[in-house]
Amino acid sequence: MRDLHPTLRVEGLQTHFFTKEGLARAVDDVSFTVGKSEIMGLVGESGSGKTVTGFSLIDLVDPPGKIVGGQILFNGEDLVQANERRMSQLRGNRIAMIFQDPMMTLNPVLRIDTQMMETIVAHNKNVSKVEAHQRSRDALGQVGIPAPDERLRAYPHQFSGGMRQRVAIAIALLNKPDLIIADEPTTALDVTIQGQILSETQKLCHKFGTAMIWITHDLAVVAGLADKICVMYAGRIVEQGLINDVLDRPIHPYTRGLLGSVPGHNTRGKRLFQIPGMTPSLLKLPQGCAFQARCSNADNACTSEPMMKEPVSGRQVRCFHPQLGDTN
Amino acid sequence: MLSSTTRRYKLTAILEVRNLSKRYVKSLDLAGKIAQRLGSDVREEVVHAVDNVNLTVARGEVVGLVGESGCGKSTLGRMVAGILEPSNGDIFYKDDLVNSMDKETGQQTALAVQMIFQDPFASLNPRMRVEDIIGEAPILHKIVQKNERSAYVREVMQRVGLDPDYARRYPHQFSGGQRQRIGIARALAVKPDFLVCDEAIAALDVSIQAQVINLFMDLREALDLTYLFISHDLSVVEHISDRVVIMYLGRIVETAPTEEIFKSPNHPYTKALLNEVPRIASRGIEYQPVSGEIPSPLNPPTGCHFHPRCPDAIDICRTEVPYLKPIATERISACHLND
Structure with missing residues (x-):
């Protein structure tokens, strides 16, 4: 089901922050596509670069941040090359953004x-x-x-x-935009209100054929809403694919850990699976895979850079030891 | 493991709350008073943040207190923790009425009930070192001697999974x-029996959230703690609680053991709430949201507070307040439809 003319195609996007403390690769080699009427969930924890990715798409990254590489092809036009005038024609018109705090709008x-x-x-x-x-x-x-x-x-x-x-x-x-970027729009809302907004958004996207990127830390929200999902960790997409594939059969150890640590129904009275340690600082990322220190499968191979691979058709994962067996 | 704790908590109530209310009154300013004298229809505005709540928590139990913003769950938690003075009603701790205790018992109770806050950034004094944050209260209350302080702080830090070498940070x-762990260590340092956790994990990332939930469970086993776990996150509550209490606009609408409330919710609001919980297992669903907004607590609807949003509301719901009535063993619900 590969869309030949997707609304948005991002290729190797890199947004770096040149801070006094050093270089932070907030978005590093991020690639994905979103087609018409398609909702993509962009999931990650704080500091994973999901919001900076969203901001990069509409050129809202402030210094010391800067897009240093890659392409953002919106209906075929590269937005990285576009000047400020062109961007303000597009913003709020062809590309719209919904922020977590509506008072930002x-x-x-x-x-x-x-x-x-x-x-x-x-x-x-x-x-x-x-x-x-x-x-x-x-x-x-x-x-x-x-x-x-x-x-x-x-x-x-x-x-x-x-x-x-x-x-x-x-x-x-x-203005019936072609693309909407929604950055945690329901995080601050109550459950019943969140339900109402998710329902409206879903309907409107399908009605107008709008492509949508839904940025969130909440896997459960994305599960009910999105068609596909990208999981980010320390500035990179570590796994992407169709929503059912990724959530039912996660391949990357981080995705697996994340799904395992969500409490609910089946976990009553049991210990939750926990990913040890914490997200590393972007200023001090380890050599190679950023997840290696928290990963139970890590070995010597992980000290070199993992590339995006497609071990199963339609599934992309950035890991030397993809977990292709049954889910835990 | 669960069934044994279920049996245990039936034996003794550690905390009982009777007809507890908290009202916030916005009194009239001078202009308002003059306007009132002249016959205009201005009145004091009263918010019933918590309205006539009864609740019993048994020793060793984890009670999940759930509701949306403005339902009074935090206010109730703060009154239980002794931070807020109730406007009406009584709190009993270990069968003693809290506001008529002598000074010593009162102080012991205040230490025995500790609170863990939502925001780990706002609830720690930025100018104090961790060893002072954790060690201050135990010294003040003579739980440890001054010369034992650093050993004690190390012990508490280890207990919550913090590296004791960071005590001077x-x-x-x-x-x-980690900050949330410091907050937990501070509460544990005075050897409490009862913890009020007010959205204690809401601000944390998913993977960190799992670590802290596990910590709460471990501490409960190790130190025989009782929790009032306040949260808006139903998945977390389902995971951690023995019993769930649902609040809406200042009132408790339903109470039931966790498994039963998730299996067969009784109150229409509980049903609506459970329906809305996004779950990983539910894909591509068509959301069927309850309509309407949460009404302003300044001007709550008459009768049952939920009736304007309730799909099954009948005439009596608009006029009469429904009272909590037993609907099954250990289950109570406040809905006219049960009559």
Whole structure:
């Protein structure tokens, strides 16, 4: 099922941070594709580089960070080469971002209608005020905000956290973008509200054929939502594939450990599997595989750099000792 | 292992909470008072953060307290831990009423019930060394002598899986998971019986979370601890608790042994909540979310607080508050539909 013309193809992306303490390879040789209507889960723990990957895609990385290599092919156009003017044409128009904190999207001193209409008019001067208002109204309705006419006149502080996130999603959808990057948009929300937002997003992505990257640390959220998944560790993708394959038959020891350490149903009264140690600092990564110090299979081979391999068709893994047997 | 603990905790209650309430009142300012005198309809705003809650925790039990934001779970935990003064109601610890204890018993109880906080960055004093953070209280309360302090701190650090050689470091030199261990060590240093864990693992990464959950389980076995485990994460609660208490807008809506509540939830809110939990096993699901928002606690709905969002609400739900009634052995639920 390889998409020949994916909405987004990232090849060997490298984003490095040149800090006073040294060089941090926050994103190192990351490659993936996302096609139309496809939802990709980008999963990792704090410091794994998942957010920096998302920010790199729309050129929001601030110094001392810099994209130093690779290609970001969006509908065939390389965004790494694009200038600032071109990027601002695309941002909020063809590529939209939803942040964890909706107040990163919303301006607290402007009414919702002002902000929404601005998003439309900024990218298309020919839209009349009436039409922009109409489209904003429809977008609010789409994300499940009751009484959109009234709510358009409200300020962000008059909304609850869940409602603000809906407004942020409505703004992201306004110009019917080809790609949405969602960075932990439901992490700060309550379970019932998270359920509502996941359900809306899923529907809208399929309806408009939007490609979506859902960045999260929560494997369970991705399990219900995404079509495919990339697992990141210390700046690299260590495993990727279709969601069912990766979650049912993880190959990389890190993915296995991560899945094993999720509590729930079957773990009652038992000890959870725990990955020993902690995530290494990006400034002091070991030579070779970054996971070796925490891995039970590590040996001498792991001190050299593991390359991305495809031991099973459609599955990519960065490991010298892929676990191809049964799951634990 | 579980069944033995299940039997054990039936014997003695370690903590009992009766008709406990916490109200926050926003009193009128001068302009408000004048407006009221002149006949305008302004009143003091009252939030019932915790509304008439009854709860018993048995010795050795792990009780999971679950609810969404604003349901009062943290407020309840803080009152149990003695950090907040209740507006109404009684807390009994080992059959003694907490606010009528003599000074010595009161202090012992305060030490016996310790709290572990959510944010390992905000709950540790950044200017204190780890040995002082852990060692301060045991010295003050004469649990150890001054000359035994460093040995004692080393022992506690080892117990929670921290390298004792780091005792002279400051909190900022540790990672999030290690800091949470420092918080746990600080609580354990005064030899408590009862730990209130308020979202104690919510801020940690998945792999670190598993380490800390295992630590909690080990400590429970080794030190015979009782936990009130407050969390919004149902998977974690399912893993760790013997019994689950569900709260909604200040009230307990359902209590049941963990396995039963996950197998057959009774209260519509519990059902909705369990339905929403994302699980690794559920793929490509169509979410069927409960509609509506959590109402403002300033102005909660009449009758059953959940009725505006409840798919099965009937007339009586809008007018009458449902009380917790037994629905099976060890199970209580507050829903009119059970009548």
